[in-house]
Amino acid sequence: MLKVQFDPAKPIYLQIISEVKKALARGELNPGDKLPSQRELAKMIKVNANTVQRAYREMEMKDLARTVRGQGTFITSDEQLLSNIRSKMILELVDSFVLEMVALGCDHETINKLVKERSLKNDEP
């Protein structure tokens, strides 16, 4: 039987945190970098300033960012923590990929073969 589940549309503040983490993992954002001001980001992504504030507050609670009154919000400089975030994201990505592939009926051998093939394909052109 068919079962459809919708993106329960992840709350915006969590989406913001995810994006910050991705930017970190990709090196687009670095330790110590200043984040856009709350107002600025709110305008950029057309979201209520309170939503941005909530995202920043949560990041602070996880020691991912630090807010300095009158100066702004900054990415932590704790490289260890950032490295952990990156590793965790990568593992999550791999695991969910493998699970999905298995759900589609691929065995581990096939998965490995396909990944090898496609990473070469995406390499040359």
Add this chain to the structure above:
Amino acid sequence: MLKVQFDPAKPIYLQIISEVKKALARGELNPGDKLPSQRELAKMIKVNANTVQRAYREMEMKDLARTVRGQGTFITSDEQLLSNIRSKMILELVDSFVLEMVALGCDHETINKLVKERSLKNDEP
């Protein structure tokens, strides 16, 4: 600089089509199977019947399904087409995975290694 893009929230009717395709790829839905009636699925997933109808109509236009007035909507029996859908889904999944991993700074060797590791991990426990 940080750039946040929200899920442009894939339209519901496309999500429905995706779910049907996934169900097919996983063998939860088979050639010739009857889909839930428009009203039934609409109630199940709390969506307007018109939205379900649009999904079904698009599937019909792609020959993925066939609608019979007064009877319902049925998955095509064209096994060739269904097999193509599965292959395409798998390749897309692999490619987007590889791309994301590369964006996260992993080289192809690392990707292969991690996939091998995690598919074993997921195997035993």
Add this chain to the structure above:
Amino acid sequence: MLKVQFDPAKPIYLQIISEVKKALARGELNPGDKLPSQRELAKMIKVNANTVQRAYREMEMKDLARTVRGQGTFITSDEQLLSNIRSKMILELVDSFVLEMVALGCDHETINKLVKERSLKNDEP
């Protein structure tokens, strides 16, 4: 026995498509031309905008038109396709005419004779 079938009143969205095709066949509409906006046409012909949208969407799926977000819907520039549409319309018209004439008890000779006669009549006065 008498059997009456009502015009199943061809759906409006199909009538719109037919009219566009006729306009093309007659050269009143040309490759690349912009169609009226959905809302505009809707107002012109006193029909809901959704109905017009459906017509335009179907034309797009048949490659008869191309829609650009924020700009409008345009007739394809594929002259080959447009030429095919015209030929197909003409043949359909001729065939349905011949069939109807035969149903009315005319043989092919009579049909030819009448067509010749009437096309001359319509020519002079």
Add this chain to the structure above:
Amino acid sequence: MLKVQFDPAKPIYLQIISEVKKALARGELNPGDKLPSQRELAKMIKVNANTVQRAYREMEMKDLARTVRGQGTFITSDEQLLSNIRSKMILELVDSFVLEMVALGCDHETINKLVKERSLKNDEP
């Protein structure tokens, strides 16, 4: 510019008369034949009995039919009149066909050629 005109959905009683005339022209209905009773036809085509009555009344006024109390409504036996009806229908059909073909850009020669071709095609298979 595009102009769409809708079928103004010919009134049902006129559709009934047209169908009777067509049936006559095709020989499916003959001089003197009994038409279905008003009630019967109303049920058959799911239409209000008054609508059928109006159609029958108009046919009577044109001497196309004759109603006998307690017996029913009968097609006239006036063969002359029936023959006229048939001729008129045929001429109308030919004329509207020729006009439409001209609108589609066909000249008279082309029309004649196509009619000849297609009436042969429809003959053999």
Add this chain to the structure above:
DNA sequence: GTGGTCTAGACCACC
């Protein structure tokens, strides 16, 4: 301004 999605609900045709 443009198109795109979605809802709620009416009404129809076919079974």
Add this chain to the structure above:
DNA sequence: GTGGTCTAGACCACC
């Protein structure tokens, strides 16, 4: 019961 068409109107994204 099934699907098909249509409306009125909300709200969104892109220009």
